[in-house]
Amino acid sequence: MIDIVIGILATFGALFVLFAAIGLVRMPDTYLRISVTTKAATLGVGLVLMSTMVYFSNADVTSQAFVIILFLFLTAPVSAHLIGRASYFIGVKLWDKSVMDELRGKYQKNTHILKSIVDDTPEDNVDHTKMEDK
């Protein structure tokens, strides 16, 4: 019985990781890739870790796996935020089928400050439409 639970958890976990990987390959721009992978992989690995919890079922491993899951959930979105922000900053462009970009013109190139409105010093702003392709 426990074996089946472990099997199911591991299966779903592995599948989500696989989805994340496929997503990483298939998604058309960096932001979408970040978006897809952060959660799918986190969830997937979380499920796999839960299978170890069930398998070993002692306080030691359980607490450890729990800490890992907790930590993953804590850090994954922060990582995603940091990479996404940096990507935008260095001019990684959105997919051409994107429908809107409300970040345009709000990052200050030199100070790295993000404003909530478009600034009146446009030459200092990050604007992808004015950047060349890499």
Place this chain on the structure above:
Amino acid sequence: MEILLAIMVGILYGTGIYMMLRRSMVKLILGIILLGNGANLLIFLLGRITKGAPPIIDGSAKVFAEAYADPVPQALILTAIVISFGLQSFAIVLVKRAHTVVRTDDLDEMNATDEDS
């Protein structure tokens, strides 16, 4: 698997040296790191590898009941890794400093000390 690892060690050594033969200082350091990884894996491999049996005695036991991996190479590698870290971090900073002072990343331009003086 040993054969695969041996090949990998060879690749690490080969590419490490290849990188050290480049003219860029950054590549030089990457080469040193690759070479160091190669050496560590070599110790690991030549100390003979054992799967799934860490040299950690089970909770209640006092000695090993089953087969276990040779802990000696592991300890040696640990020491080597940590030492490499010291050396590598120093190397990275040295490169930075050298670049600031000499204003080049090209090792070929750093040969004043071998010229007549």
Place this chain on the structure above:
Amino acid sequence: MNEQLILYPLFLQMAISIILLFGWSNIKFQKVFSIIGSVLGLGLAIWLFSYIWNNGTQTIQAGNWEAPFGITFVADMLSVTLVLLTAISGLAVSIFSGASVLKDRLRFGYFPIYHFLLLGLNGAFLTGDIFNLYVWFEIIIISSFVLITIGGEKAQLEGAVKYFTLNILASMIFLTAIAVLYGITGSLNMADLAGQVAMVENRGLVQITALLFLIGFGIKAGVFPLYFWLPASYHTPPFAVSAIFGGLLTKVGVYALIRVFTLIFVDDPFLNNIIMIIAILTLVSGGVGALVQNNMRKVFSYLIICHIGYMIAGIGMFTEIAIAGAIFYLIHDIIVKTNLFMVSGVVYRIKGTNSMRDLGGIYAKWPKISLLLFIPLFSLVGIPPLSGFWPKINLIKAGLTNGSYITVGAIIFASFITLVIIAKLWAEVFWKNDKELPLRSNFGYFNKMTSFKRSQFVVPVALLSIVSLYIGFGAEHIQELSARIADELVNSQGYVDAVLNSKD
């Protein structure tokens, strides 16, 4: 337990380093404490030396784990002799550093690192474990990296990059060799390895391992064609640093070669031939290299290489007398090379340059100092009965006995070229007319120093000169010592027994 004494030099240097790290910012404290520590170190080294002299090889098993399982420290005559020499050179350079190294450098950890370097050297000489030797080598090279780069400007850094890279490469090869050695024997204890390696049936593999050690240590020892880091860097750091490097660093490589090739990989004709060829080419390359240099320190750098050839030749010939010659030369060379780099430091402070083209007139202005400097210079040449001469008796004799006439030829060639080079240096630096060089503002010229500061330059040179003179005139003692060491090395069973059968 008297064999505890073996580790006291290490304890002392470690303690000094740590305390100096605590007293990080107080230069005066560092200077004084470094000298006091070095004096203590010398005392300990003498004590240890006489203890081993009277009681024979002693061992101590770190952690109280019997050999070959723990790390064994072994004090045989070779080890304690080198520890003693390190202490002597160490004291001299410690005094010399206080006056000659810039305050800024002293403020950034010069002395702690310096004592770590001494710690590493002592450790390398005393350990009986091959991996532990590797670790000691690492402490030596990292300290030397720091010392060679500290406060470095262009030339120093350029030299340092080469020094660094090639020494790391050497460490990697050394580590590779250890990996193979452990792979075929499962042991790290050198005495144990002596027996284990002898039993390995695949001799080709043993030869390859030996070659890896040869190349790894060869790079550190500065032999042909592996020496490139040495002339690229030794003339760039502060003089005190060059002095300790010039005296001791390559010698650790030589020590390791001697140890490994007398204990573990013994008397393989193929390897001996290779070592001989290396020795010959080293003698020649170092000699001709030194001949064409203009910078004093570069001259000495190439002479280091050249003279390493003598010691390597001694190992290659592998007879008791040849090894005695190598040991005698090693003893002489440590003292005199340390001294020579300090000499170049003194010359530098007198005239503000080390370029032989620009130097001159020192004999006329500083006759007494010149005569003092004469001692190390011509000890190096081996003008008998100064110290460099005696070991050549052993080496040439061994060469003649072995019928290796090319080696004898190379030894004679190297001796001759050393004579020519030093005579030329003497003529250029001391005899030639004083050239007017543009005065440098703020430069601490020798003649502007207080006599106390001057004495900090002169006393260490004099100290080592006296030791050189003793080696020359008291050659009997040194030869007796060298012969005893050679005997211990060739008949290594004594070493093995001391390590493996030792009972507390």
Place this chain on the structure above:
Amino acid sequence: MTLFEYLHYIILPVLVISAVLILWRFIKGPSIADKIVALDLLITTGIGVIAVYSIIYDHSTLMDTALILALIAFLSTVALSYYLEKRKRK
């Protein structure tokens, strides 16, 4: 098929196939951010691999490595994106 065989012959291969896909993205890029994301994901996958492996070989001690991987992967991502933003664009 026992649980161990299942994990060994099905789950682990699925995880490593994912890793290969991620590697493909790593190599392809195109932007450096993609590579950083790929590395991050690769490490996360590695955690999964270790977890499964520790079940197969019944050694819970391997889980410690997974923990370290999780902690440190985060730091490297932070550092890399920090760098990405900070470096001057030429």
Place this chain on the structure above:
Amino acid sequence: MLTAILTGFLFSIFLVFAGKFFKGKLSILSSLVPLGLFLYFLKFIPEVSGGEIIMRSYEWIPSFNVDLGFKLDGLSLLFSLMITGIGFLVFAYTSSYLKGHEYLDRFYGYLASFMGAMLGLVLADNMITLFVFWELTSISSFFLIGFNNTNPASRKSAMTALGITGIGGLSLLAGALLLNNITGTYSISEMLTMSEMIRANEFYFLAVLFIFGAAFTKSAQFPFHFWLPGAMKAPTPVSTYLHSATMVKAGVYLLMRFTPVLGGESIWNNSLIIIGGITMVYSAVHTIFRTDLKGILAYSTISALGILVFLTGLGTQAAFLAAAVFVIVHALYKATLFLVTGIIDHQTHTRDVTRLSGLNKIMLPVGIAGILAAISSAGIPPTIGFLGKELTYEASLHSETVVIIIMIAIVLTKILLLYAGFVAGIKPFTGKLPDEHANTKKPGFILWFPPLLLALLGLVFGVAPFIIESALIKPVVEAMGADASEIHLALWHGFNLVFILSLITIGVGTALYFIIKPSEKLEQGIAKFDSIAPENILEKFNEIFVTVANFWTNFFQNGYLRNYISIIILFLVVLVGYIMIGNTSYSIDYNSLSKITVYEITTTLILIAGIFYTVFTQSRLAAVVAMGVVGLSICLIFVFYSAPDLAMTQFSIDTLTVILFVLVLYKLPKYLKLSDYKTRLRDGILSSIFGLIITVLALEVLSEPVSKEVGDFYAANSYIEAHGKNVVNVILVDFRGADTLIEISVLSIAAVGVFGLMKLRLKMKDRLRYADRSLNVENEKKKK
């Protein structure tokens, strides 16, 4: 005896500290040192002439079998007396000659140590001791020749002299060691008893060669002769001392000393005859073409040395006798002539013989000395020179081979030497005093007395040869291994072929003196042959050698780090590859290997991909990130193969390294594609072979049996003795804790180093101060 030898050295050390005292008027007192020694040796004459050999031995370095063994027999006594006697006169002469010289004390110091060295050399019975003193004469003469050290020519001459005699010294050392290998002793006396055994030894030839190497260089035999004329740059007292009586004779002394040990074989005799013959003729001819008095004397000295070598080579009792006498003859007249030349130079400030004449009007005693010396050198009776020449001819006539050629050579030499002696000793004092020297001052007593004394001695010994016959000459001949009982010295030998030859010599020589006047033209004439002169050939050789040395040095030390690495790796590949090809079994026991699984292969592939991506990417950041992939893969391998601690540490450290890289990267410039395709291909091939070798090596090791003894010990004791269950950690903190302690020291040092490297900025003035000025200047030049 040791004290006697050391006196010279002690005195010179004393001078280092008390130099001032001897700089002024008291300087003449220093001549008491050689005088005392002279008297000391004089008192041995009765014993030695009575056939006694006085041996003294002091322990020195028993481990080397080196003792301070001294032997006073006829040969060494003769030389000791010359060294101290002429030494005394030279010391005295110097006090006036270099009066008021700034470095007079130094000069005495060098002179005294030279004297000590020379004494040691001739007295030593132990070959190593002999060598020690031999080298000391070289080095002290280096200082004497280079006394005027601000003069470049002086320095060059000193260097040349040291170079030539230095290589000779090493040859002597090799000879000593070889003879020791053959005989088991360094004692020359003991070797004497083993002469036959030595001569039968297969290395006899080599030993002879080594001894020749030493003797010929020291005694300026062709083609090593050229250092001696160069050495004339030294102050005249030096020339007198070194080139008449002492140092140059050391080589002759060595040959004489070893005649009974090594002599008697044709290789020994013929070589000496040929080399001595060539030298005596070659240099004698050269005297015609010189105008500098000292130059003339130098070449005539070389010629005389040639005669001595030649005589030694003849190997007969008569020849030994002739040699013994000629040593004295030459010492007396040559020292006189040098001292005279010195006086002329000192008073007139020229040594150009074409500008010198009629000086007897000013310095009559000097003139008398010069003329007497010239007569002695010409072999005109009743000087001892005549006796010497007669004995020489006598010996030559009875040589065993090619008598005619030998006679022509020796007579020709003697004629030319007569010419040279006349030019040096007579020409300056006869004829009209030129106006330029009209105001020349008369030299003082201390200057003219020594040469006159020596010249008079030449006359006295000639008239009364019995004074030296049994006291000096006979013991010398005996020391050289011949029977001396029949020897009877007399000026008049009767009217025979030898006498006729003497007459011819004197006649032709005198005629030559009146026909050929020394002139610059002649000097320039010989200059045409300079290019084939040995010194120039050697000079050329030296130039080529330096060029080759430069090339060799710069070929290897070319400044390119990558070349250094290439050479080292190539060296490794060649050597290891060589052994591998011969010894490797290339067989793998597949059963002993662990099975390969999909995830392992994948991990390996990811690792390889990461590695190659690191290598080939054009972006540094991408390379660094790829290193992260490599680190992760290795971490996984460690996990698979039971090394969790390793995996943890490896990964943490890899990440930290990445962070470090990232922190410094953006300050560094972008990658440039710096190497061309060919270079990359070459490096690629070398690296691949290197990698292949490591792989093969690894597989080879894996096929060896394995021992886990150490690991098992740790495992067994880990918990029971060391209270830990993680064996790896227990090894780190206990079993091999010493490693760890050092390792954290390494880390600490690295941290301190990084701190210093980044924080320490030398102030501008200090930068200049420590960057070698000359180095910077050179580099600046290069950049322009």
Place this chain on the structure above:
Amino acid sequence: MRTTIILKTASNYLLPVLLVFSIFILLRGHYLPGGGFVGGLIASIAFILHSFANGLSKTKELLIMHPGFLLPIGLAISFLSGFAPVVLYDLPFMTGLWSHDPVAILGTVGSALFFDIGVYLVVNGVTLTIIFTISESA
């Protein structure tokens, strides 16, 4: 300037957790994977993370003293724990000294533990010194 609220907040909560975790890893090293090295690395990673999020000066405020001082302190602790047997019992260097009775949590306390604590401090000091030095002069 470059820090973000999200990272800052996250790191402020991560810092104590990581520090706890590092000591946990240190103490259990003798029984399970971990030990002074890894523990020290994790502790320093915690501070590095904090410095990325809050800026170096904030992290330095936290640390009270310069991390460089951890070097001699750690070295001294490790060295003395190896040296103690020499001085106290005339046993060889690095001989393990053990308490007779196990102590709670830590198990049997011995010199090896102090040794590992020294390692922990040194590794921490080294990593922080290096990273901080470079960040400051970057």
Place this chain on the structure above:
Amino acid sequence: MKNKFLSNILLTFVWVALTGDFSVENYLFGFFLNFHILWLITVGRKRSKYFLIVPKVIILLLFFLYELIKANLEVAYEVITPKLNMTPGIIMVPLDVKSDIGITVLANMISLTPGTLSLDVSNDKKVLFVHAMYIKDKEKFIRGIKDGFERRIMEVLS
């Protein structure tokens, strides 16, 4: 003082969980240890208010879990079906939560639920920039976030 005490208790639990040793000694040791760690890291700084409202937290977590699984399935579908039917873009979401912790939790939760990714918060903390995969109606999207996560978070943190 209270905040620190609470943090201390919390960390003590973390410690006990980590070590897996639930003995009294371990609790005490953990408390002692964490006390020092907190002392070390909070020198001279103030902490924001800290309230623990357990039920609201649980509701928030359950909601989050639900969103997480639901959205993951959506993405899985998107990834494995051949056609890409996305309308992505970056949307600016005005913020009502003011505290750092609140903003952070909100942003992270948004990121963890598929289809959306918090890119950044403006420096004046007024708006959150979210990248979303399916933007059909901008207003509806913003309302979804504000009524979903933000409201619940604000309740917890009130």
